[in-house]
Amino acid sequence: MGSEGRMSKSAGRDGLTRREFFKTALSAAAGLGACLAPAAARGSASSAGAAKGPAGAALRSPGGRGTTRPLVLIARRTGGASDAAAFYKSVLDASMRRLAGTERIDDAWAAFFSPEDVVAIKVNAINGRALSTSPLLAGAIAQGLISCGVAPKNILVWDRTTRELEAAGFTVNFSGNGPLCFGTDAPSVGYESSPTELGSIGSCYSRIVTEVATALINAPVLREHSLAGVSGALKNNYGAIHNPNKYHANGCSPFVADVNSHPAIRRKTRLNVCDAVRVQVHGGPGYKPKWTKEFNGILVSTDPVSLDAVGLDETDKMRKAAGLRSFREEGRYPGYLAAASQLGLGVSERGAIDVVNVEVA
């Protein structure tokens, strides 16, 4: 049975059809202009500084730091073993407080999102349970969104296909009762009907990105990629286009940058939260246990380019520890980072990025 069958069954059981959801979601999207205006005003008026806005917001002053340098948080738990859900929540909460410069966690989330938002969380589920974005991290993000007033029915955890999400341990949910979870391949969703041409690419984008969501959260995993070099936030948006297979030549550059230059991605992406609890440092993108290292942390930034640059740096450190050469030494340093920077998507120069390590006891 295809996903359409599963969808119908689920919708019938839970009492809300896909059509109803999208009616709701799209209604919210239609009101985007009205919704975002007060939200943005609130953001700029708050002490947080990091406003609700596109990735370019990274160039503003997050956390009232008085600088335009982008900030990447590396949050790790220093304590011993604990419940994984609690771990994700604690490091995410700490990151959000630091990023927004507030003490209250709901205020921190409110600096980026408003109750009127329809928020789509793009996870990376391609590697099954072994090395995909943890559903627990997605759950912690959803909790944060709910804390600032985003309705659960207006939160969608998504990737390319529903099947991949299921295989990665996500609980598929088509109903309107809680955070939703399904792929672009779900009926009534799909891709745009004609390609958008941006620089080197021409792709049909997921309608989740272009039509359904008013705000995007990019929640990738961190891993080495044999062709792209490193796969983090920017590469994760290959899952938003219908033809990523066309764009793996030349280290995926400048294709990755061009994919991320879509106006919807630029305008709507408010936050990037990278699951780096386990990082594959070689042999990717497929899961290779022998090359997977425990990093036990997450990376958080409003700037996807900076996040990737820092993530690459951390991956390089682990590669060195494992006896591997660096990306530069192998001639595989991703050119798409500089290309993305040139497109104004963020900052790729490592020395121009502030990194703050957040340790949670």
Place this chain on the structure above:
Amino acid sequence: MAGRRDFLRKLGVISGVALGASLAPGLSAVPFANSGPARGRLRPGAAEGAASAQQRATAQPAAQGPPKEALFYKKLPEAEVECQVCPRKCKVGDIERGYCGARENRRGVYYSLGYALPCAVHLDPIEKKPFFHYLPGTTSFSLGTAGCNMDCKFCQNWEMSQARPEQTENYRLPPGDVVEAARRAAASTVAFTYSEPGVVAIEYMLEVAALGNRSGLKTVMVSNGYINRDPMLEVCKRVGAVKIDLKGFTEKYYKDVCDATLNPVLDTLVLLKGSGVWYEVVYLVLPTLNDSDAELSSMAKWVVGELGPNVPLHFSRFYPIYKMKKLPQTPLSSLERAWKIAKGAGLNYVYIGNVPGHEAENTFCPKCKKPVVKRAGYSILEMKVARGRCAYCGYPIAGVWS
């Protein structure tokens, strides 16, 4: 996704013949007869009536049973593979796909995801491929699967060629069912077409061809020719005819417009010349991009010199679509200019396509110059070829006529 039984039932219902009985001969027996544009039969949109292939995405080939292991690939360390079907030689990591989007590495084993899952199934005149010198006047059971190893900005079938198999609405049609359905439809051939069968469907096509050959049902391939030598040799062993789209005659054009390279296509054409397989060449004329006198002249001279004067060469009219919506359709004058250049270079069989009613749709005897096949669009109006010879003067007319 329509199952095999659904598909066959549909044939029976529309023809008014119960499943299992023979279909009445003629196009009306088949629901896909005389289709318009060669589009995939795409997944119906739930919310939008005019949804595209991508909007209609939900098919899950992987859920249809074990996928077919691909031919022509090499295993590499770290569960990587190197695809050896086409000149790209994609190095594909575990869980990744090649450029075509239809072949996937799963833990070091490469799979053909579109195997037995055509998204377009039509009964077409063989002239639509176009083949003008291969079994003219017959019908071809035509099918295509999602994916392509090029990305031509003018692709008329981009919704399937630039899609992945899970993004199109597919039939499940194993090789035996293809042959059976073609026979029921009284088709003379099975055509693998619409996308790039020589790459994305080579396993499927080779099996269909082998099965069909046992009972005299020939398979033909409509291809961009961007295929490596070894797989192409396998194709030549089994198919009855090949049509090659020669997109242009400069590397720049191939790179800029098709994201590919020219020389491998020329190699394929030379290989075909020596293979004994009937083949024809199509050249889609794009205004200002591949229609200069110099380029057309170089191309025509190369064809005459390397392939000989008897290769049919079709100049087709371009219509704006996909990533070339701002380019106007090909002026008739450009097509006629191309025709004259090719004739002047010494080619015997030059045609103008996508201009129904044009005189250059006809075949003329190279010796007596009389029209030996008169056509209107895809229809044969008059046939004056008997046993492969001009009915007027007896001169041999190149081709496979019966």
